[in-house]
Amino acid sequence: MVFSRARLAASAVGLALLTGCTTAAPMVQPTDTSAPVPDELEQYYTQELDWSECGTNFDCADVTVPMDYDEPDGETITIAVKTFRAADTAQGTLFVNPGGPGGSGIEMVENISSYFGSELLRNFDIVGFDPRGVGESSAVRCYDSAELEEYYSLEFDLETDQGWDDYVQALTDYGDACEANTGELIGHVDTISAARDLDVLRAVMGESTLTYLGYSYGTLLGATYADLFGDNVGRLVLDGAIDPSLSFTEVSTGQVRGFERAYRSYLEDCLAGADCPFSGTVDEAMQQTIDLVEQTRDTPVETSDPDRPVDDASLFNAITVTMYSPASWPSLTSAIDALLKDDGSQVQFLSDYALEREDDGTYPEDQGAFRAIDCLDYPVELDRQTSTANAEANEELSELFGEAFSYGEPGCATMPVASDAVREEIAAPGTPPIVVIGTTRDPATPYEWAEALAEQLESGVFIGYDGDGHTAYGAGSACVDEAVEAFLLEGLVPEDGLTC
Template identity: 65%
Template sequence: MPTPPRRLWSAVAAVFAGVALLAGCAAPAPLVQPPAAGGAPAPEGLEEFYSQQPEWAECDSNYRCADIEVPLDYEDPGGERITIAVKVFAAVGEPMGSLFVNPGGPGGSGIEMVESIDAYLGSDILRNYDVVGFDPRGVGQSTAVRCYDSAQLEEWYGTEFDVETDAGFQAFVDGSTAYGEACAENTGPLIGHVDTISATRDLDVLRAVVGEAQLTYLGFSYGTFLGAHYAELFPENVGRLVLDGAVDPALGYGEIVRGQTAGFDLAYRSFVEDCQAGTDCPLTGDVESGIDQTVAILEQLADTPVASGDPDRPANDADLMNSIIVSLYNPASWPTLSSAIAALQDGDGSQVRFLSDYALDRDEDGNYPEDQGAFRAIDCLDYPVEVDRDAMRAEAEELTEISRLFGPYNGYGEVGCGTMPVQSTAVREPIAAEGTPPILVIGTTRDPATPYEWAESMADQLSSGVLLTYDGDGHTAYGAGSCIDDAVDDFLVEGTVPDDGLSC
């Protein structure tokens, strides 16, 4: 039996918890009807928010920006208000409407995404749509979560816990509790209102404010979770929805962790196989041997970190694990990971240190994003947990059985949410979204972060789900240059619905 985890690193938990053949068709594809004029009326009590006229301002070339007001608490719309920051890239041609985008996370910035929009979307989309990027509540330029500052994060991320000892486990609980208390103190009441349901209701306000009767939307990773909830809550307002890298909305916390552990294990095996098929791969032999060598390197780094060029920050096992995780999101990063492992074997941890800092969004001056805590705050309101040490130990052993590489670093995560000042009351259950037009759900067969099975499940749950499959590596499929790109572009621009089961 694999050894259950003893060491846990806050830094690894932060990274884990937050990066062709055309199928034939026998008949012409159906078309989605154009959006109906007017749309559904504003929900009662929210008319003022839906009808607001924000002050749009030019911001950068071809962009306009505004802050949209929404209630802090939708159960109390007359109470405190917060703002959602929006940045719109104007269509290159005559716009047919607005396309809302979400990059995932939770905690990803739609504004940052739209600022690099030509790296995400094809030319047909950019010609035909105004692209709307927004920072969800708690994130970025919107009213945002604040937890630790950069100096505190540097210390927190560098903290190691031996959870198999009573003292080590209690230190982990105490440290996590202190982090949660800082989030509550520095964020205020918002800390209890950054759940996905609230963000979904914000999205409907944004849809109305920009003048769209129905929502056209492209969401990646966590953005699929947000999009599916939108379809469930506002089916009459659904236009053309694309959900890439689907998160199964019915899964609970433990199921999510087990799925990701298996997903990253599968993705790393694909990386090793690709590495060994080339020249100068630092992991020799077959795939199993490559896994064994990686585990051995991690164990060695845990005992003896390697110099990285910064005497205060040698590369340890947490840094290598972070490097692996972030590199598996995009196969284009695989050569960089191979080079970093090779350098590590030669006693140079600088490349691993660089990748680990990139995974944690740490800049060269040691600064972290001010809204770094948004991921945990959102995630913890969406997923109820129970802090039961015996149950977590059993789960940790199961995770290590699933993956001897990733499992030992992925246990005891319930402590992070169980020590937050606000506990989740959400119920994880399937989403059907009855009455919506076709919704595209995309899965990648070796996606590390959102396993392909989740896309199958979401497409099956949605009453109008249409499953598209990309047989490939990396996280999400759109933009990889496969038949998925053409199918999504045709759907969004022409309304052409691809065959359910399209695969390439």
Template identity: 45%
Template sequence: MLTSFAPRPSARPRRGRVVRATGTALAVVLALGACVAPKEQSSPQDVVPTGEASATPGPVTGGIEAFYAQELSWSECGAGLECATVQAPMDWDDPAAATIELALRRAPATGGPDQRIGSLLVNPGGPGSSGADFVEYARDVFSERLVGAFDLVGFDPRGVGASSAVSCGDPAEVDRYLTADYPVDDAAGLEAAREAARAFGEACAEATGPLIEHVDTVSAAKDMDLLRAVLGDEQLHYAGFSYGTLLGATYAELFPDKVGRLLLDAAVDPANSSEELVVGQAAGFEEALRAYVAYCLDGPACPLTGDVDDGMQQIADLMDRVEARPLPVGEGRELNSTLAFYGLVVTLYDDETWTYLTLALEEALTEDRGAIFLELANFYLDRTADGTYGSNQMVAFTAINCLDYPAEELSYAELDQLAGVVEAEAPTFGRDFVMAPGCETWPVEAVREPAPTTAEGAAPILVVGTTGDPATPYEWSVSLAEQLASGSLLTWEGEGHTAYGRAGDCITDAVDAYLIEGVVPPDGTVCTG
């Protein structure tokens, strides 16, 4: 299904890892079918351009009109797929200064010219996930009707994947930073963690060049209107998941008259501050883990014992033990608490993957081994066993988020006080989401100010929320639907992140009717089962 989200790595107090992530992980069900590491990727889209190259002016020069006048040249790039590259201004406020490249991949509509509506631009989340890669298997996610009606067009947003991309230098150093433990038990620990984050950010700025100042969501939304135009569509039809909902809502705010049919599934609340993002996700993952523990205890082979509170404590104790003494994996490798937390979190994105968490817990609790947790963590990170990465999603996540969310450098005492508030909502994960450096060390200041999005004048926009969503809590979808002047909320009562493609016929039929026929389900419609 869709690609996994990319978390922002950071310091870790006691146990766990900050997961200020807003991406989508529907791919877990497919890619973890055999409980293996990330899928091998061999397409040209996996080649990540360097930041230095991305700053080089391309063939398009002049004002914005010249970019909108581009003609696409499509080439075959897989079974039934076509690829193209679009030139965009690096800085939309100074379009003549320098250009970047945006990578596209499309699966042409299968229904013929009479059935074809136009292009459906798709974004699977992140920020940092590749829409171009997603299109390779999008035809297995979207319904046959939808695939017949639209060209499915995936794109790598600026800073991501095969588009002009963020880079952070030496791969070995990047891996060490992304997977290391940085305990934050006092002010000195916090400062050490911030120093590591500051050095990492400086390496990203040096390796990426000027592009690192222009990978914000507003700039990416302006790119989307460019893509709409060069694809030949009068209006933008779009399916955005998780972070893709923020991108879509931003587009609607900037270009309300160009909005066609926008599906925003698993919404990010555009008004959320960085602190509100953390609090919401901490509570969301806490509830998702409780739902898993209840499921496990009701099953025949659960390694946990007692009631739900007992099971939660057993998992917390395991994470503490891994922090104190990493678990052996084999071949001289170890599972530290950072990787253990990643391996745990990735299974909470879809209840169909809870089985893998049971297997990982059983191995860790009964055999004192962390091999399955490491496999899960590597999938989460798009990382191979030797510490190399299949994409730049991890570093792109940080670069984009740090331009989107202003950050204040709080003292250890201030963070500790906030952690206490969050811990009341999320006893297991609360402190882990707070006691860590954030974007206050990033070398570029944020350019987006979180605020409500109304998109006055836009055509009807469909927001879909899942009641048991850990990464983008249901309340965020409710809030976005209320903010949008033309928003309509469709609810799935279920567990996991996002709904379309895994929630059954009720959601599929309602979304398809909206995207294909323009029929908006009544606001407040609820799907169950």
């Protein structure tokens, strides 16, 4: 669970992308898998795919999997796959996941040069897939754009009984809409099912073992895969790792600490520059930020759209989304500087990007996938007293982020399908080395989580990156990039505890 992921993904890929593609013979034939496949699943593991050209060096296909692995002869769903062909002769297939939950691997592969080094592009066929519930696969549907626009505008005073009841009712209505518009699939988008899909993808792509690079939530997917299919694990890299043993509340608390730490790093960098809209020490700049959030709550700031002034929620979204990459920090600095001059347009732009809102007011159709997946993975109870106590504790950790990252439990407790998942450590015994990476000032998946996962995995190998932003590979560290690529390309296992 990554609190802010649903606000960050790129715009949904249009269906026109595949229009007019011609059908070709399968690029690879399925081969024998490493571990035995149950007879009832053989039809899925041995299926042949109809591949279509869908761009220069890209091929697309849909893979059929059971909606419910406990009923493999029942209803089926499809997993959309998009492959970027290696520039040279491929030495194998690299599966990738950008995180989320709800991130699109297809969109990730379409932006191939932004993520992967040239050596990987030359030597691997890189496979992006939309996990079940997401994007071009059989997907979750909740609110349409008009309903979502109204939903995002709601405000609740959770200190009052009426405010709490209204909050719970709004969340219940949202969950009911997800069930009505998604159907039975809403109860089958959990990470264990997605990991089982990934093993089918591995087999139909002709790979006896899985080579995989997962970011953020993709590390939970990768670790779950390793635990379920240890005999099929090849070279796995888990970057920006999640500690699978944490509860919903513990994840929220970890992210409160992570974003507080990341924002203070931004402020330190900002104050060292010439154009920072804040002044004084980091503590003083933090208080100035809190005061500005409160000010926009009371008096929203006009934008280029007179119907959409910037309020505290928009400012908070802008701050949150820009913590994911230090390359975005100048945009936040410029936006806050303009806000202080009574122009909220730049802040509104960043907020819209965070929420995946297009200029015409539309949102991705699968925007509900984040909550649906998250809530099946994390069991919670609807308990106002406990939620309030958690929020108060988080506010002690961060006055800026504490309350905003709290009160998430009711969102899952009101979903139509209750989670029976068990949050526990993942050891994945008997696998080859699995590389786990943590970034010291990662806001969304704190460094400590990566350390914990590497320790839990029987074969975990840890790389620590002293840096800012969410995830490390491709973020500018030659040390990290070289270690990851040497492992994926040559099988060279980095030294456990390597610091970059």
